[in-house]
Amino acid sequence: VTSGTGGRRVDAFSDGVFAIAMTLLVVELPFEHVAPGRLGHALVDHWAGFAAYAVSFLTIGIAWMHHHAVFSQIRNIDRPLAVLNLLLLMSIAFLPFTTDLLGDYIDEPDDAVVATVVFAGSWTFATIWMTAIWTYACRHELLDPDVSERGAERLQRYLRATVVAYAVFTLVALVSPIACLALFSVAAVFFLWRSDHRALEREVVE
Amino acid sequence: VTSGTGGRRVDAFSDGVFAIAMTLLVVELPFEHVAPGRLGHALVDHWAGFAAYAVSFLTIGIAWMHHHAVFSQIRNIDRPLAVLNLLLLMSIAFLPFTTDLLGDYIDEPDDAVVATVVFAGSWTFATIWMTAIWTYACRHELLDPDVSERGAERLQRYLRATVVAYAVFTLVALVSPIACLALFSVAAVFFLWRSDHRALEREVVE
Amino acid sequence: VTSGTGGRRVDAFSDGVFAIAMTLLVVELPFEHVAPGRLGHALVDHWAGFAAYAVSFLTIGIAWMHHHAVFSQIRNIDRPLAVLNLLLLMSIAFLPFTTDLLGDYIDEPDDAVVATVVFAGSWTFATIWMTAIWTYACRHELLDPDVSERGAERLQRYLRATVVAYAVFTLVALVSPIACLALFSVAAVFFLWRSDHRALEREVVE
Amino acid sequence: VTSGTGGRRVDAFSDGVFAIAMTLLVVELPFEHVAPGRLGHALVDHWAGFAAYAVSFLTIGIAWMHHHAVFSQIRNIDRPLAVLNLLLLMSIAFLPFTTDLLGDYIDEPDDAVVATVVFAGSWTFATIWMTAIWTYACRHELLDPDVSERGAERLQRYLRATVVAYAVFTLVALVSPIACLALFSVAAVFFLWRSDHRALEREVVE
Numbered sequence: 001v002t003s004g005t006g007g008r009r010v011d012a013f014s015d016g017v018f019a020i021a022m023t024l025l026v027v028e029l030p031f032e033h034v035a036p037g038r039l040g041h042a043l044v045d046h047w048a049g050f051a052a053y054a055v056s057f058l059t060i061g062i063a064w065m066h067h068h069a070v071f072s073q074i075r076n077i078d079r080p081l082a083v084l085n086l087l088l089l090m091s092i093a094f095l096p097f098t099t100d101l102l103g104d105y106i107d108e109p110d111d112a113v114v115a116t117v118v119f120a121g122s123w124t125f126a127t128i129w130m131t132a133i134w135t136y137a138c139r140h141e142l143l144d145p146d147v148s149e150r151g152a153e154r155l156q157r158y159l160r161a162t163v164v165a166y167a168v169f170t171l172v173a174l175v176s177p178i179a180c181l182a183l184f185s186v187a188a189v190f191f192l193w194r195s196d197h198r199a200l201e202r203e204v205v206e
Numbered sequence: 207v208t209s210g211t212g213g214r215r216v217d218a219f220s221d222g223v224f225a226i227a228m229t230l231l232v233v234e235l236p237f238e239h240v241a242p243g244r245l246g247h248a249l250v251d252h253w254a255g256f257a258a259y260a261v262s263f264l265t266i267g268i269a270w271m272h273h274h275a276v277f278s279q280i281r282n283i284d285r286p287l288a289v290l291n292l293l294l295l296m297s298i299a300f301l302p303f304t305t306d307l308l309g310d311y312i313d314e315p316d317d318a319v320v321a322t323v324v325f326a327g328s329w330t331f332a333t334i335w336m337t338a339i340w341t342y343a344c345r346h347e348l349l350d351p352d353v354s355e356r357g358a359e360r361l362q363r364y365l366r367a368t369v370v371a372y373a374v375f376t377l378v379a380l381v382s383p384i385a386c387l388a389l390f391s392v393a394a395v396f397f398l399w400r401s402d403h404r405a406l407e408r409e410v411v412e
Numbered sequence: 413v414t415s416g417t418g419g420r421r422v423d424a425f426s427d428g429v430f431a432i433a434m435t436l437l438v439v440e441l442p443f444e445h446v447a448p449g450r451l452g453h454a455l456v457d458h459w460a461g462f463a464a465y466a467v468s469f470l471t472i473g474i475a476w477m478h479h480h481a482v483f484s485q486i487r488n489i490d491r492p493l494a495v496l497n498l499l500l501l502m503s504i505a506f507l508p509f510t511t512d513l514l515g516d517y518i519d520e521p522d523d524a525v526v527a528t529v530v531f532a533g534s535w536t537f538a539t540i541w542m543t544a545i546w547t548y549a550c551r552h553e554l555l556d557p558d559v560s561e562r563g564a565e566r567l568q569r570y571l572r573a574t575v576v577a578y579a580v581f582t583l584v585a586l587v588s589p590i591a592c593l594a595l596f597s598v599a600a601v602f603f604l605w606r607s608d609h610r611a612l613e614r615e616v617v618e
Numbered sequence: 619v620t621s622g623t624g625g626r627r628v629d630a631f632s633d634g635v636f637a638i639a640m641t642l643l644v645v646e647l648p649f650e651h652v653a654p655g656r657l658g659h660a661l662v663d664h665w666a667g668f669a670a671y672a673v674s675f676l677t678i679g680i681a682w683m684h685h686h687a688v689f690s691q692i693r694n695i696d697r698p699l700a701v702l703n704l705l706l707l708m709s710i711a712f713l714p715f716t717t718d719l720l721g722d723y724i725d726e727p728d729d730a731v732v733a734t735v736v737f738a739g740s741w742t743f744a745t746i747w748m749t750a751i752w753t754y755a756c757r758h759e760l761l762d763p764d765v766s767e768r769g770a771e772r773l774q775r776y777l778r779a780t781v782v783a784y785a786v787f788t789l790v791a792l793v794s795p796i797a798c799l800a801l802f803s804v805a806a807v808f809f810l811w812r813s814d815h816r817a818l819e820r821e822v823v824e
Contacts (some may be wrong), residue, residue: 009629009686011215016637019222023299024645027230031303037316039307043324057299061292065285068215079683079818083810086679093641093675097649101657110655118661192289200285217421225428229505233436237509243522245513249530263505267498271491274421398495406491423627431634435711439642443715449728451719455736469711473704477697480627604701612697 010077010085017089018064021096025053025060028100049103052119055181056099058188059123060092066130066162069155069200074137075144081136088129091122098122106177116177120170120184127166131159147202158199216283216291223295224270227302231259231266234306255309258325261387262305264394266298269332272368275361275406276340282348290342294335297328304328312383322383326376326390333372337365353408364405422489422497429501430476433508437465437472440512461515464531467593468511470600472504475538478574481567481612482546488554496548500541503534510534518589528589532582532596539578543571559614570611628695628703635707636682639714643671643678646718667721670737673799674717676806678710681744684780687773687818688752694760702754706747709740716740724795734795738788738802745784749777765820776817 029049034042067088074081098119105115137143138152165187173180235255240248273294280287304325311321343349344358371393379386441461446454479500486493510531517527549555550564577599585592647667652660685706692699716737723733755761756770783805791798 009633009690012218012630013633013637013682015215015219016222016634017641019219020226020638020641022295023223023226023230023302024641026299026303027233027645029303031307033310034317036314039311039317039320043320053300054296057296058292061295064219065288065292072215082683086676086683086810089640089679090672090675093644094671096641097644097647101649104651105657108654111652111657114657114661192292218424221421221425222428225425226432228501229429229432229436229508232505232509233439235509237513239516240523242520245517245523245526249526259506260502263502264498267501270425271494271498278421398498424630427627427631428634431631432638434707435635435638435642435714438711438715439645441715443719445722446729448726451723451729451732455732465712466708469708470704473707476631477700477704484627604704 010082011071014067014071014085014089015064017093018060018067021092022057022060022064024096025056025099028096029053029103048106051181051185052099052103052106055184055188056095056102058192059184060095062188062191063092063126063130065200066159069202070130070134070137070159073144073147073152073155073202074142076142078140078142081133081140081142084129084133084136088126088133091126091129094122095126102181106181112177113174116173116180117170120166120173120180123184124163124166124170127159127163131156131163134159144202151202154199216288217277220273220277220291220295221270223299224266224273227298228263228266228270230302231262231305234302235259235309254312257387257391258305258309258312261390261394262301262308264398265329265390266301268394268397269298269336271406272336272365275408276336276343276365279350279353279358279361279408280343280348281350284346284348287339287342287346287348290335290339294332294339297332297335300328301332308387312387318383319380322379322386323376326372326379326386329390330369330372330376333365333369337362337369340365350408357408360405422494423483426479426483426497426501427476429505430472430479433504434469434472434476436508437468437511440508441465441515460518463593463597464511464515464518467596467600468507468514470604471535471596472507474600474603475504475542477612478542478571481614482542482549482571485556485559485564485567485614486549486554487556490552490554493545493548493552493554496541496545500538500545503538503541506534507538514593518593524589525586528585528592529582532578532585532592535596536575536578536582539571539575543568543575546571556614563614566611628700629689632685632689632703632707633682635711636678636685639710640675640678640682642714643674643717646714647671647721666724669799669803670717670721670724673802673806674713674720676810677741677802678713680806680809681710681748683818684748684777687820688748688755688777691762691765691770691773691820692755692760693762696758696760699751699754699758699760702747702751706744706751709744709747712740713744720799724799730795731792734791734798735788738784738791738798741802742781742784742788745777745781749774749781752777762820769820772817 031042031046031049077085098115101115102119105111134152134156138156143152169180169183169187172183237248237252237255283291304321307321308325311317340358340362344362349358375386375389375393378389443454443458443461489497510527513527514531517523546564546568550568555564581592581595581599584595649660649664649667695703716733719733720737723729752770752774756774761770787798787801787805790801
């Protein structure tokens with residue numbers, strides 16, 4: 001795994017996994033054939049599945065933007081970095097499963113906590129791998145030469161903040177699954193609305 | 207998210223979501239194992255599922271061409287534009303679900319209206335995001351410098367016309383689901399046959 | 413849809429549909445949980461599903477090579493060509509469904525003919541679209557300037573031969589489904605073994 | 619299939635199959651809706667499915683890195699090489715099925731041996747195709763001119779070692795399925811940890 005073509009192949013491969021994971025979410029949407037005349041009610045009753053779909057889709061989309069921001073500032077991809085990326089992709093590819101679990105069990109009082117902890121925990125792992133990638137790239141001088149030290153530190157603080165946030169959301173899930181899901185939604189909306197985070201922009205050395 | 211490599215990564219990622227959504231349509235085709243000697247009849251009885259498959263495949267294909275026409279004329283992709291694109295992709299990735307719903311319920315009198323409204327409504331949302339992308343890109347001067355103002359306006363009128371058309375189709379679905387599906391088919395055939403729409407061609411400034 | 417980047421985006425999008433259709437074949441492999449100690453027998457009994465999987469995978473792979481050979485010699489992709497490509501991709505994306513049907517019904521005497529005719533007929537349609545693409549590109553002068561007239565004619569004869577072959581296989585299916593499947597296998601092996609077909613190589617004008 | 623753009627299209631297509639196969643693993647994860655309050659236990663009971671998922675994901679990821687290492691050193695892709703690559707991709711695309719089988723049957727005493735032999739045997743085939751690709755490319759002078767003979771031989775020894783290792787794992791499966799799965803896990807961890815294998819790095823001729 002080298003720079004140039006090599007790096008672009010890692011990008012293309014990662015894009016594939018992100019795109020497929022996002023699109024597979026809908027396949028996992030559980031929806032049985034309903035009795036005649038009940039479709040409208042069934043769709044409304046199924047709100048949890050659709051909410052989980054939307055939250056997961058947007059959150060994976062945001063993770064893809066983070067991935068993009070991270071890798072567009074990395075010039076050389078060595079093998080350990082490719083391994084870290086593989087572990088990140090494993091977390092991402094697992095999300096259709098945890099999203100399905102969440103939609104299935106969020107309105108069942110006895111199992112909602114387990115399903116939500118699994119969902120939020122998977123996200124926490126994914127953000128840990130993303131942060132590890134950036135930390136490794138910074139320490140081993142794999143960044144593009146025109147990335148400033150200040151820009152690199154700002155992105156690192158930003159990524160660490162996402163790890164802390166998602167870990168807190170996981171703890172909240174132990175108390176209230178609905179509150180955890182609401183926090184993920186708020187985080188997604190906040191990110192999408194405040195989508196000009198300076199941390200995600202490349203800062204050129206003067 | 208910047209121009210150059212960045213822009214191309216957004217293209218590749220979007221292509222992935224479009225291609226996967228189109229190919230997943232067939233996985234959602236509901237088809238149970240039939241009693242011996244009944245396969246021919248079962249396939250014929252299942253006309254609605256196949257019709258929904260063909261209409262959705264071609265309509266997503268046409269949306270991909272619109273996406274292509276829009277993004278090939280955009281030079282710089284900033285973060286809000288990437289967010290709008292993510293919302294568009296969320297609508298597209300949802301279509302295998304709504305198509306499955308349509309094929310399942312179109313010949314059930316009590317639920318056909320709900321299924322068709324959901325299907326047509328999803329398409330209306332998708333075209334709204336597509337139009338928003340182009341409007342945003344025009345207003346924030348993200349277009350390629352060689353795109354003429356006239357060409358940009360023509361594409362905008364064209365995209366707005368698709369929004370209006372799909373919104374009308376959704377209203378028609380409230381009265382007659384079959385008529386709505388027929389309108390989508392006619393729109394697809396019209397587009398594919400009159401596939402030299404000038405609005406979709408790039409017009410170079412003289 | 414223009415040349416350059418545009419053409420490459422059509423390539424990438426088509427590659428996506430081919431790759432997904434091939435990989436989805438395995439998802440459609442029907443296989444229920446068996447009674448304890450029966451797994452070995454169940455796998456052997458299921459020979460038809462695996463044979464259909466292998467034949468379809470290799471035949472889609474061969475179609476991808478044809479697609480590659482055709483599009484690598486086309487310089488400009490206009491909108492009608494993109495529409496023809498979309499119709500080709502619709503046939504390809506439908507193959508996981510017909511392959512599943514074939515594996516499911518080939519050993520059921522009453523339905524084997526219907527399943528095999530649907531399978532072989534889909535392939536015939538796919539080859540018709542592929543041939544239409546090349547014919548259109550030749551007539552509208554969209555080829556690379558360094559493709560010789562002789563090379564173009566040879567590829568056209570070759571593609572027409574595949575249409576005729578697959579149409580004959582479809583007729584054979586009316587009489588003997590097993591013979592039809594055997595012919596597809598032989599055709600795949602023949603192609604893979606005689607994989608240096610001159611028709612698929614680009615012939616440069618002197 | 620020629621060098622340049624052609625070669626890159628083979629890369630993109632292969633990346634697609636690898637990425638989809640990895641992401642489909644999770645769709646095949648069998649998981650029924652459980653009785654209220656049993657979700658936690660059900661997830662723990664289902665350890666074999668999750669272990670099979672993780673081992674398969676990482677092993678396909680490692681195979682992708684091998685594929686990357688092999689193809690980044692090949693300059694020209696002729697048709698027989700494309701056919702060998704197709705056979706490799708067929709083995710890779712089959713892995714979601716064998717992984718599902720493994721997770722389903724590993725804790726059923728009567729069928730664990732069959733499921734594990736099928737799983738390990740598929741992997742052995744995949745490594746055989748990978749080795750055949752490199753051997754063919756070396757013999758037919760399709761390598762990049764700056765790849766040294768010593769580097770080429772080292773990669774060949776390395777790839778042959780993986781074939782031998784996976785064949786041995788398959789034999790172990792006949793005696794102890796769990797031992798076979800453990801060996802695959804150890805091999806994956808070993809590879810990921812010792813991820814600076816010189817055999818996988820390109821050695822430039824001086």
